[in-house]
Amino acid sequence: MTTLAAGWTGTDTRLIGAALIGIALIVVLITQVKLHPFLALVLGSGALGLIAGMPVDKLIKSFSGGVGTTVAGVGVLIALGAMLGKLLADSGGADRIVDTIISRAGGAMLPWAMALVAVLIGLPMFFEIGLVMLIPVVLLVVKRTGQPLMLLGIPALAGLSVLHGLVPPHPGPLAAVDAVKADLGITLGLGLLVAIPTVVVAGPLFGRLASRWVSAEAPEHLVPESTGATDRRPGFAATLATVLLPVVLMMGKALSDILLDEGNPVRRALDFVGDPLVALLAAVLLGMVTLGRAAGFTRERLRDSVSAALPPIAGILLIVGAGGGFKQTLVDAGVGDVITGLAKDADFSPILLGWLVAVAIRLATGSATVATISAAGIITPLAEGLPPAQAALVALAVGAGSLFFSHVNDAGFWLVKEYFGLTVGQTIRTWSLMETVISVTALAVIMPLSLVF
Numbered sequence: 001m002t003t004l005a006a007g008w009t010g011t012d013t014r015l016i017g018a019a020l021i022g023i024a025l026i027v028v029l030i031t032q033v034k035l036h037p038f039l040a041l042v043l044g045s046g047a048l049g050l051i052a053g054m055p056v057d058k059l060i061k062s063f064s065g066g067v068g069t070t071v072a073g074v075g076v077l078i079a080l081g082a083m084l085g086k087l088l089a090d091s092g093g094a095d096r097i098v099d100t101i102i103s104r105a106g107g108a109m110l111p112w113a114m115a116l117v118a119v120l121i122g123l124p125m126f127f128e129i130g131l132v133m134l135i136p137v138v139l140l141v142v143k144r145t146g147q148p149l150m151l152l153g154i155p156a157l158a159g160l161s162v163l164h165g166l167v168p169p170h171p172g173p174l175a176a177v178d179a180v181k182a183d184l185g186i187t188l189g190l191g192l193l194v195a196i197p198t199v200v201v202a203g204p205l206f207g208r209l210a211s212r213w214v215s216a217e218a219p220e221h222l223v224p225e226s227t228g229a230t231d232r233r234p235g236f237a238a239t240l241a242t243v244l245l246p247v248v249l250m251m252g253k254a255l256s257d258i259l260l261d262e263g264n265p266v267r268r269a270l271d272f273v274g275d276p277l278v279a280l281l282a283a284v285l286l287g288m289v290t291l292g293r294a295a296g297f298t299r300e301r302l303r304d305s306v307s308a309a310l311p312p313i314a315g316i317l318l319i320v321g322a323g324g325g326f327k328q329t330l331v332d333a334g335v336g337d338v339i340t341g342l343a344k345d346a347d348f349s350p351i352l353l354g355w356l357v358a359v360a361i362r363l364a365t366g367s368a369t370v371a372t373i374s375a376a377g378i379i380t381p382l383a384e385g386l387p388p389a390q391a392a393l394v395a396l397a398v399g400a401g402s403l404f405f406s407h408v409n410d411a412g413f414w415l416v417k418e419y420f421g422l423t424v425g426q427t428i429r430t431w432s433l434m435e436t437v438i439s440v441t442a443l444a445v446i447m448p449l450s451l452v453f
Helices: 010-031 037-051 056-091 093-104 107-122 127-145 149-166 171-179 184-213 236-259 265-273 276-293 299-307 311-333 335-343 350-365 368-383 388-401 411-419 424-452
Strands: 003-005
Touching: 010 037, 010 311, 010 335, 010 424, 037 056, 037 311, 056 093, 056 127, 056 236, 056 276, 056 299, 056 311, 093 107, 093 127, 093 236, 107 127, 107 149, 107 184, 107 236, 127 149, 127 236, 127 411, 149 171, 149 184, 149 368, 149 388, 149 424, 171 184, 171 368, 171 388, 184 388, 184 424, 236 265, 236 276, 265 276, 276 299, 311 335, 311 350, 311 411, 350 368, 350 388, 350 424, 368 388, 388 424, 411 424
Parallel strands: none
Antiparallel strands: none
């Protein structure tokens, strides 16, 4: 290998070039050739792996493994979330929530209400779970009020994304806290302090701009519609309790992991019921009673309602899975290792270096969690001996960088695109820019705090 510069080799150049070509090919196939995103992601992954020099058998195994891991981790949750959303729609429970939101936060306050709901749901939940639970509410509010989709959708997305990247007990922030030996309680407090202005700027405020840049209609096949009129609707309290059940269960798991010893029987029980799969399954089963039976559904009507939730999400599952395959191909090809290796010699403060490294890995791999874990590991030596508040801010800076500019190698990009019925270009001008606003705003808040604490 020929050294091109200090720490930069010909192999590094080929890997970075392969990643750029793979990403560009996906964008061109979708936007110009009008190829289905699933096929574009498969072809882009193949081009990336071959140019990077991966053996064909390793390339196929890498892509297939990424698809399997993504579908296994997200696919079942999407299906359960869709079932719960369908029960909410058919029973009139979603209408009940929409009516309450509109009556109590109408007009100019609606975007702020959507952001608040997203923050509450997003505190203990993974982004994908919160998204599939919020989608029915967002689409129904858009339909009932006539407000622009992006005006209400962006605040909801911002609330979920900020909590996912900055606030424990999400996996990324927890990994960063552990790597830099920060205090979890201090990080949680400072994380919420950073999250509030970040959600305000990237949510309701940026949503106003995004709604002017992109005029999009909610996809009709995903707008929850009742399959038939019902004289009875579940009460607001029962509906809210059903929707928040997985939130409460997962929050209980997070708190038990922090407060209780590993062998404690209460912790073991909460770890089980608080697992995302179990929590969402419990919500669906509860919803059959509190929503379906409360609306007078027969057993056959309940079965039909749950079954009807699955066909509309088939395409979404394939696209999200292929996005996971592309991400895994990037990782296994060694693109992330190249970036992390080159960043080790950079002469920056731990906060700024952590943010920059996380940004680079996020752009290369598409995974916020991978970016957080990798960047936190790189800057661990620089964080040794820092005061507790400074260590916490380093962890938060890494989390902020991990959210920068989500694009075609991120499964979340495809989730947002499909759920909101956007083109690739529209998704970049809304979702991708929103993620960038979150990342930059959070850093802009963290830097002054580092001078105070």
